[in-house]
Amino acid sequence: MTSPKGSAAGNETRGQTPGKMMSGAEIFVRSLVAEKVEVVFGYPGGATIGIYDALHDISDIRHVLTRHEQGATHAAEGYAKATGKPGVVLVTSGPGATNTVTGIADAFMDSIPLVVFTGQVPLRLIGNDAFQEADIVGITRPVTKHSYLVRSVDELARTIREAFYIATSGRPGPVLVDLPKDVMAQKTHFSYPEKVELRSYRPIVEGHAKQIRKAAGLINDAKRPVLYVGGGAILSDAAPALRAFAEKLRCPVTTTLHGLGSFPEDNPLALGMLGMHGTWYANMAVNFCDVLIAVGARFDDRVTGKTEAFAPEAKKIHIDIDPSAISKNVQVDVPIVGDVRRVLTKLTEEVLPLATDDWLRTIETWKEEHPLRYQNGDQIRAQYVIQMLGELTGGDAVLVTDVGQHQMWAAQFFTYAHPRSHITSGGLGTMGFSLPAAMGAAFGRSDLPIVSISGDGGFQMNMQEMATIVQHRLPLKIFVINNGFLGMVRQWQELFWRKRYSQVELANPDFVKLAEAFGCPAMRATTTGEVRDVLQKALAVNDGPVFVEFVVAQEHNVYPMIPAGQTVHEMLDNPEPVAAAVAAGNGNDAVMSLAKGKQTRTIRKAVNDATLLIPR
Numbered sequence: 238m239t240s241p242k243g244s245a246a247g248n249e250t251r252g253q254t255p256g257k258m259m260s261g262a263e264i265f266v267r268s269l270v271a272e273k274v275e276v277v278f279g280y281p282g283g284a285t286i287g288i289y290d291a292l293h294d295i296s297d298i299r300h301v302l303t304r305h306e307q308g309a310t311h312a313a314e315g316y317a318k319a320t321g322k323p324g325v326v327l328v329t330s331g332p333g334a335t336n337t338v339t340g341i342a343d344a345f346m347d348s349i350p351l352v353v354f355t356g357q358v359p360l361r362l363i364g365n366d367a368f369q370e371a372d373i374v375g376i377t378r379p380v381t382k383h384s385y386l387v388r389s390v391d392e393l394a395r396t397i398r399e400a401f402y403i404a405t406s407g408r409p410g411p412v413l414v415d416l417p418k419d420v421m422a423q424k425t426h427f428s429y430p431e432k433v434e435l436r437s438y439r440p441i442v443e444g445h446a447k448q449i450r451k452a453a454g455l456i457n458d459a460k461r462p463v464l465y466v467g468g469g470a471i472l473s474d475a476a477p478a479l480r481a482f483a484e485k486l487r488c489p490v491t492t493t494l495h496g497l498g499s500f501p502e503d504n505p506l507a508l509g510m511l512g513m514h515g516t517w518y519a520n521m522a523v524n525f526c527d528v529l530i531a532v533g534a535r536f537d538d539r540v541t542g543k544t545e546a547f548a549p550e551a552k553k554i555h556i557d558i559d560p561s562a563i564s565k566n567v568q569v570d571v572p573i574v575g576d577v578r579r580v581l582t583k584l585t586e587e588v589l590p591l592a593t594d595d596w597l598r599t600i601e602t603w604k605e606e607h608p609l610r611y612q613n614g615d616q617i618r619a620q621y622v623i624q625m626l627g628e629l630t631g632g633d634a635v636l637v638t639d640v641g642q643h644q645m646w647a648a649q650f651f652t653y654a655h656p657r658s659h660i661t662s663g664g665l666g667t668m669g670f671s672l673p674a675a676m677g678a679a680f681g682r683s684d685l686p687i688v689s690i691s692g693d694g695g696f697q698m699n700m701q702e703m704a705t706i707v708q709h710r711l712p713l714k715i716f717v718i719n720n721g722f723l724g725m726v727r728q729w730q731e732l733f734w735r736k737r738y739s740q741v742e743l744a745n746p747d748f749v750k751l752a753e754a755f756g757c758p759a760m761r762a763t764t765t766g767e768v769r770d771v772l773q774k775a776l777a778v779n780d781g782p783v784f785v786e787f788v789v790a791q792e793h794n795v796y797p798m799i800p801a802g803q804t805v806h807e808m809l810d811n812p813e814p815v816a817a818a819v820a821a822g823n824g825n826d827a828v829m830s831l832a833k834g835k836q837t838r839t840i841r842k843a844v845n846d847a848t849l850l851i852p853r
């Protein structure tokens with residue numbers, strides 16, 4: 238076994254007695270059973286044919302034959318995000334393996350626990366440009382938490398045990414295990430290690446008491462605190478602890494895209510999402526807060542904009558299980574490395590309720606003056622579809638979104654009430670994620686309706702998985718928000734590139750016929766008046782998938798928007814001045830200065846509101 242990142246030395250397994258002689262393929266299958274793997278997403282080929290033969294006899298594990306290995310990887314991600322369990326992928330060597338790269342990179346960016354098994358050519362052919370050989374360990378090295386090439390069947394069970402442990406512990410992530418064909422045919426005694434001991438890998442879960450005390454000291458002096466919560470709060474099942482903490486402090490809470498659902502958005506303390514397309518009031522609250530408590534979040538550039546100007550008045554506390562995330566993008570004052578749930582629970586005991594009445598009242602005014610808004614009309618607005626979906630489900634649904642404008646509207650206009658009710662590709666921003674990820678989620682849970690929401694562009698990137706979904710009669714709601722454009726790119730071209738639309742117009746297939754060709758019942762809504770009825774019909778289908786195309790207004794933009802790398806002072810909240818600048822044929826600078834000129838007044842008012850609270 239090689240340990241490409243050199244950190245898996247010193248393994249120790251205990252309590253093993255030599256078991257029955259088995260082939261590598263059988264050991265593989267038995268090991269997955271030992272890990273309680275329920276479902277494997279995969280696609281067979283020459284290098285894995287022996288493994289597939291061994292899988293044939295096992296009823297404890299369900300293998301889902303996707304229609305593309307990228308689909309398998311995103312499905313495993315969706316399964317992992319919906320359930321909290323690791324997602325498992327099995328593909329063949331060469332092209333099978335390289336097709337997983339996007340999904341692995343996606344899981345790496347979003348801290349999703351995956352174990353990806355790739356077939357490999359026999360050991361003696363490695364490095365020979367053998368048929369279907371790819372150095373997948375090398376190719377994926379920068380986007381895996383760890384990877385292994387198994388060189389002997391004697392290492393196989395231990396390697397699998399370690400792979401699952403590394404994928405799911407600490408900050409979760411994808412682990413790749415490359416399985417040469419001859420190793421899988423070798424035989425040895427099988428026993429599955431009970432314990433993993435990795436000397437150089439010991440995630441810290443308990444926060445340091447001194448750091449917790451220091452943080453509590455800062456918090457107890459805060460006048461204008463804000464909690465900034467990321468996906469780590471969901472990964473560590475911290476929602477109840479977060480709520481208890483925020484409510485004890487009476488501290489407003491804003492979440493990142495991946496934090497959505499960690500704090501109920503109908504709670505008066507909720508500010509919704511922050512960042513580039515976050516709410517006006519969340520961004521203002523962060524801008525004027527005096528203590529920022531970052532929880533399981535990584536100060537991503539889509540959140541911070543210009544880092545020097547992010548929360549400029551605040552002392553910053555950062556709770557995260559990954560020490561390498563601390564002060565990576567933004568310098569913090571009090572880091573606490575540890576599991577978010579445990580740290581929050583301890584911190585709650587050490588803080589006192591704060592006198593935040595004035596601060597909360599100011600934020601309330603901001604909410605009233607700058608709500609998320611859009612203008613309805615005959616032509617469907619994507620925002621309306623999302624809002625109506627929220628009303629009809631009461632927030633009891635899992636939304637799995639793709640990447641683009643519809644993704645941002647789904648983040649803004651649905652009231653997320655539960656952890657794991659929002660699944661999306663945040664870090665990598667992978668178009669084509671939603672359909673297979675929703676499929677994977679549906680294999681993991683059936684307690685809530687699962688809704689895949691894609692744009693017309695992204696849907697076409699992995700639409701082959703419609704066949705898998707139909708084959709398994711998964712009760713998915715598959716929505717395509719068809720604006721005829723690569724909408725998010727078009728929005729940037731409109732606002733910052735003088736409306737010169739370059740390669741963003743889509744000539745689309747008839748989506749309804751396409752869905753029907755896959756064997757999926759399908760509907761289309763083209764006017765606002767039809768939306769409610771179509772949604773109700775779709776939500777009533779429970780015995781299999783249903784597809785809905787929403788033909789929406791073509792050239793609408795997502796607001797608010799803080800242009801990339803800028804600050805709240807450049808936030809475009811009000812579409813009208815922007816539209817005027819665009820209509821005048823102006824470029825980036827002109828749009829910005831016009832929008833800014835018109836908006837400076839509202840921002841200045843916010844500054845005044847906040848200044849009243851700042852003791853000088």
Ligand SMILES: Cc1ncc(C[n+]2csc(CCOP(=O)(O)OP(=O)(O)O)c2C)c(N)n1
Pocket residue numbers: 639640641642643644666667668669691692693694695696718720722723724725726
């Ligand atoms: C695989 C991939 N290629 C390109 C992009 C760049 N990109 C981001 S959003 C977007 C447009 C998405 O269009 P669509 O799926 O129709 O969604 P809309 O924005 O119109 O809602 C593009 C091309 C991406 N995120 N992922």
Ligand SMILES: [Mg+2]
Pocket residue numbers: 641692693694718719720721722723724
């Ligand atoms: Mg589109």
